[in-house]
Amino acid sequence: MIKIRTAQLAAVPSHIRKNLKQIEKEAALARAEGAHILVLPEMCLTGYLIGDLWDQNAFLKECERANEKVAALSKGLTIVWGSLAVDWDLINDDGRPRKYNAAFAASNGHFIYPEGSPLPFTVKTLLPDYRCFDDRRYFTSLESLALEEGKRPEDILAPFVLPAGKEELRCGIVLCEDSWDENYRISPMSILAEKGISLFLNLSASPFTMGKDGKRHRMFSESLSRLSIPMLYVNRRGLENNGKDCYTYDGMTAAYDKDGQLIAEANPFTDERSTFYFNQENLTLAPETEMEPTDENLLLPAFRYGTSEFLKAIGASKVVIGVSGGIDSAVNAALYRSILPAENILLVNTPTRYNSELTKGLAAELAKNLGCQLLTVPIGDFIDETADALEGLPLPDDTVHLTGFMKENMQARDRSSRILAALSAAFGGIFTCNANKTETTVGYGTLYGDLAGAF
Template sequence: MLNIAMAQMKVSPGHPDKNAERMLQMIAEAKQKKADVIIFPEMCIPGYLLGDTWEQPAFLRDCESYGADIIRAAEGIVILFGNVAIDWEKKNNDGRVRKYNALFCAQNGRLIAPDNMPYPFIIKTLLPNYREFDDTRHFFSLQKLAREIGTTAERLLSPLTLDIHGERYRIGGLLCEDGWSDDYSLTPLTELNRHHDIDFFVNISASPYTLGKNEKRNRVFGAEAKAAHTPLFYVNNIGLQNNGKTIYTFDGSSTVYNANGRVISVCPAYEETLCCTELAHIDALPEVTQEHAPSIAHIYRALTYGIREFLAGIHMKKVVIGISGGIDSAVAAALYAKIISPENLLLVNMPSVFNSKTTRSLSEQLAENLGCQYMIVPIQESVDLTKEQLETLPVTNLADKSAHHLHVSSFVMENIQARDRSARVLAGAAAAFGGGFTCNANKAETTVGYSTLYGDQSGFLAALADLWKHQVYELAHYLNDTIYAREVIPQGIIDIVPSAELSSAQNVDEGKGDPIRYPYHDYLFRSFIERWQKATPEDLLTWYTQGTVEENLGCSPGLVQKYFPTAQAFIEDLERWWNLFSGMAIAKRIQAPPILAVSRRAYGFDHREAQDGPYYTRKYRELKAKLLYHSDTLPTGASPSF
């Protein structure tokens, strides 16, 4: 009989003291539950996404010191845990001290070394170095170590052999990416299984939540357990970790797979749990029926968890939200109202002459429905003052002492309004209220920079910036229908045309609004960032000539014909947004607030970008010439972009 406890703990990144303290509590709890083995997640002492904190030797020593506390606690219980392992005698390729992402196993107060490993810990074999992951920046992989000491990773991969209650157990230890080996030439689990008689596998992970990942993991890990005909314990942490610009929730969802690859136990998402399983009983346990909630329910859960934890992490208790009567700010308000109490939530409506009675009254209705704090701060006076100062105060040319004046165009006035709302009113109100103000941008706006820098793009957190506009609407319905079970977001806000209301050209009562046609552009923009093979205008024009645009983008059929009667109209639209996406929008994203990630690809550290200006490939220009001029090359003088 072997009672195995999965410790789905909440890891505080960068705080080994807190993490070790929590681990000691969970170890005590596991002992009470008569567990023989307790398994903690990857990097549970230091945390995982820490930026370059790994370059502080004092931090590394501290991780070692708390790791030693955990090893000492391994009396009457076997403890498996993740930590950074340091070889102070060796160097990484950056010249800094050698660091491994390691799995430690302690019994009777000392470390158990894997059978063929030159160190008393298991070293992560596969180091992810894509999306938000930077493992190779800091850690030395098992393959690199193998090459250095003149052997192979296959030979070093070996089980932990333990005697527990007089029985011998062989544990196959893996770290996170080791289980996701599809694109690597080496599959650690298969190698371990080929050469050794493994009783059970353990995969300790620090795996950020993204939509659909758990289903994929169950397929991948289930297949591995089944192929090896050996149970697999997947232990993941909960909590929030970030890389500065991009913030990830960790949902835990620690899982036991039996030797047939079936899921027989799952820890609740986003909850700290100590879950015990009798190894001998695994094959007799029934398969767990997986929850089949809609995607938007998962997104709601990730967002509320993420916002709550982020607020706690920065010790922010009060929040100000600028509400316009539009959908994004309404959804943000309804979300935050589930997280902080009404007396700590202040909604601010900031009308100018361009704001309709419709949206002003919808704003008020929303605030009423939420029963929180509400304030109306008109901006016209301040905006007028700014225009007047800029246009009447003289600009002196000091070369000849001549004076002239600036002219404030209506486009400049639009941005002046947006900045007045955020940088003047909201920032001031938030500081006076004792909190921060939110950025309510969605992912479509973020993609093309349809926002004003220091205006509606600012805030302490962009909680909706990884949701496409259609997901924001889905979330509105989900909030009304399921979470609140009443119409907190007035139907008028859902029905109204999306508009910035910054000029008379954006009059909602006349049905005028954003230039973005979300049913098509949401999907076009998604192809620029979320496709594993990123789409560019060349791909779009290729699909256009094939008549497969909607199919490739995943939007409703017929939209291309509906919106773009001619090839020229299609190309003008494509170049307009591509120029923004790869031009001004990058400059704006560089200064954007942190983004809460839920998708397979979020802006920020997950999707790295350089401010290089838009680019069109040669093939694109050829396709365009064919479509517009029925020629193989552009005619002389024809500009490649509109």
């Protein structure tokens, strides 16, 4: 019986040394537990959505050294991990050094080569280029590598034979998209299945999206039942900010039997470690402890986890929120209150003469319900003074006349860029905005007003 341990690491984007420390800890725990194999996620040393860092040679070399250090950790243990591989003798399409999104394996301090391969790693075959992914810009795929060498992907994609105590495990290691193959012309899993493997290991860095886990179960179940081979899926956790969007990774390590049935799933957004036992004779995979499939409604946990990770990443623990008495600011305040203690949240109502007693009362009621302090800062005088100073000033063909709509936008900007920004500095935190991307796409958001704020 082969004992396999998994860890859904929260890779810190671009921080190789921190991630290596995590792997050192996981290797020590796996060895202490008597595991034969430790399986870690895709790009667990570097993070994934790190943009132009992929083009920094010093970063690439640091990653290479870290891969060697992970291999050195494999004394008495087999470690499988996803990371960057570099071939300095070849170039990518952009003329920079050749980079691969790759999977490595090592045992007793040495890299394990896939069968018949001159490379001590396997290369990701299918490179996504949708939503947040831009893999083709930075990496070379196994399919492109095969074409370059005058071969087929079938000629290069090969199983690993992993030492596992007194046994050897012949497995197919695939990286994330390589199992999401229904819209591609080749299937890496089908290629590996024909080469006599007994288990798939899928190393993933797959961001959370609504309903993704359901689609994964459907796709993996269909593929695995057709191939009659079980699978361990190991996904990372954490948050990555590519400058435009923040993406959460849910983990949700999962096991599927050879009939494609989901038999175990780790809790999302947690540092859960899972142990499985694999019997090669009958291809049965079983969790050490019962793991119930998770609730499908993961939207709120994703919001909480992503927001918490964002605050942690920027070193913030206090938040100022403008509350109008409306639903948007109420939802935002409730979200942050579910993450932070009441004393770390400052709610601010900024009324003008146009605000009703009802909305001001609702803002006060919200603060009371959440147990947070509320400041009321009337801003009508500010707006009027600014408007009076501008009204009637000469323009090339006219004079300045501020409409009611323009004054509303002035209010939004005064609230955010003056009041909330100043109070957040005094409070020792950040301020957030109550706008959202749906509003932004239709132009319903005030630049430097509703759209201001850290997150």
